[in-house]
Amino acid sequence: MENGNIYGNEKKSVVMTTALASLFAIAGGLAIGNLYWAQPLLAQIMTGFGLPVSNGGLLVTATQIGYAIGILCIVPLGDFVQRKKLITIVMSLSVLALFTCAVSPSFVILSLSLFSMGLVTVSGQIILPLAGDLSKPSDRGRIVGIVSSGITTGILFSRFASGILAGLWGWRAVYIIAAVLNLIMALIIIYVLPVIPSSNKMTSYKGLIVSVFTTFKRHKVLPKILLHTGLIFGLVFNLFWTSLTFLLSGDPFNYNTFQIGLVSLSGLAAAVFGVGLGKLQDNGLSVPALGIFVLISLVTMIFGYMVSDSIVAVIIIAAVFSIAVQGISVLSQARLFALSNEERSRLNTVFVVNNFIFSAIGSALASLLWSWGGWSCVMLGGIMISFIALVVWILSKSSFIEMDETIGI
CATH class of the missing domain: 1.20.1250.20 (MFS general substrate transporter like domains)
Structure with a gap:
């Protein structure tokens, strides 16, 4: 087992600081929070579509299935491709999916939109390993703790804020606000994060996925x-x-x-x-x-x-x-x-x-x-x-x- 960080180019390009870790924490919190906006809104959403509230659980299921597929198929790419580009792509797609949720005209379209949103809102799980990569071995635990705490806060904040926002402006406003917040964060990440070259020796996506197992x-x-x-x-x-x-x-x-x-x-x-x-x-x-x-x-x-x-x-x-x-x-x-x-x-x-x-x-x-x-x-x-x-x-x-x-x- 090797010690130290093999990403020599990354260490020259990026110095992992508490400020950068905090930015990663906010970005990760927003990404994971996207999964939980819907939970307090189910009754309001189903009533708006004129459907039984008991069917609202299917929206959560659709989001979770999409997220599970995204974790398995997209997150491993963090070991394979240039990560700034990967993070930018998934965050941009998350913004698009959130706007689609906001304007969904039917239960079926909303279910598909939430599935798509779950599929691509995986940037937090790409950012967390990246934080570990960029940290010194002697400081890695502290950095992981900061970013992980941001993710925890994102889960709690989204559940709490969602009900309040929906009570004021309706459930569609929740997804519009979430999309705007994610768009702002994507732009900040694009500006702050330099190009981080991949140092992995994998040669194919198939081999990458097999190596997960x-x-x-x-x-x-x-x-x-x-x-x-x-x-x-x-x-x-x-x-x-x-x-x-x-x-x-x-x-x-x-x-x-x-x-x-x-x-x-x-x-x-x-x-x-x-x-x-x-x-x-x-x-x-x-x-x-x-x-x-x-x-x-x-x-x-x-x-x-x-x-x-x-x-x-x-x-x-x-x-x-x-x-x-x-x-x-x-x-x-x-x-x-x-x-x-x-x-x-x-x-x-x-x-x-x-x-x-x-x-x-x-x-x-x-x-x-x-x-x-x-x-x-x-x-x-x-x-x-x-x-x-x-x-x-x-x-x-x-x-x-x-x-x-x-x-x-």
Whole structure:
């Protein structure tokens, strides 16, 4: 395993600074946020088209399917082509797709537009590996933490702002505003980011895609990295937040959508603290810190089981749990990017697809556990999965420590 950054030309062209990392964070947040504008708008959209609200979930499904295909087919190109051009193209196409969503005359056209938007709004997942490439090895964790926190903020902001904007000007205005914001960011990226030459040795797109599926063969520690984020971010995170909506909308809270959205802002704690969490990787503390974050996840699920009728307790649990999840995600991604200097876009593809699969399972599991026994049953599920993740960490410690010693962390 090699240490250092092989992109000699890139290091001469671009100096990764906190300011540039912050710009990457905003760009990544806008891109990922495009996936979530629709979630609070489903009832308004379906009512406008004169269709049952229950069919609104198909719009989210169309977006997710498009995003999954984009992650698998477009993001690996970050290891293959000139990335400024790639980022510019996908951001420009995202702007076009968002405008198309705004003017869609029917449910079918909107579904196709959202599918297309999901397909191309992948710039955040190209930017994140690029940030890792341009960073010094001793500073990579911090930079990944900054950009990752921007992505987290984008998810939370889009969900929250979407409902407010739609209440003021209607759901179509949300997509017009999103398109304008993405257009401005695309122009800034074009101006700020210089040409970054590709240094990859791949000779064909087919070979590039095939190599995504063979990363497990080349990096034996990869499944252990993915299992941590899959179990905590994919399963427990989605169990908690999906079921929290059910909890807050019923007795004793009976909150409306706006009030639930305000509670969800407690997740911003993850974005605030996440900026500095990557330093733990840079300082050689990644392995114990990862275990502590998994343990915090377990403890918050236990408290969630014990306390469910106090909104103050729920907000504190949500905030602390979100910080733990962000810590696991940032540290896992920083470790992922340390595996190889030439494969970061492909490794990030595997990372995101892994989380996507686990998240889909987590959301389905949340509904199932809620139907069985409500909040208590969901929290018991979260406790069990967090405990399994803790066992996985214990079994993975020696491999992670060996990896850190090999790459000189």
